[in-house]
Amino acid sequence: MLHKYRKTATIQAExxxxxxxxxxxxxxxxSVTIFISQYILHTKEGPMYVHIGDYIxxxxxxxxxxxxxDIFEKTYERCD
Structure with a gap:
């Protein structure tokens, strides 16, 4: 049977x-060039691309x- 779960830990994000x-x-x-900017965030699971506007x-x-x-705004609500 499927059950619904809610995250109980809070995070900080910007x-x-x-x-x-x-x-x-x-x-x-x-890595910023004339045509493109690429940003790599190092996570526990390995390197991850991050884009301007993403939440960290x-x-x-x-x-x-x-x-x-879009995922952040559907998943989290501000609580401070």
Whole structure:
């Protein structure tokens, strides 16, 4: 039988803006050329692309991962 589950842990998150401050804060690899910018966030599961506008979440153990804005807004609500 299927059951419904709700996440019980809270996370911290902020929207990635591509700034040097956020690149340094999250140790993101940035490859910026005239035509394209690529950003790689190192997660527990391995490297993950992060795009400007994505949310960078910080979990209960200090781990980081990227969440696309549409998924983030459907999954989380602000509680502070």
């Amino acid at each position: 929207q990635f803006d591509g700034s040097d401050e956020m690149i340094e804060k999250y140790d993101i690899e940035a 979440a910080t979990g209960v153990e200090g781990e980081h991962w990227a969440i696309a804005p």
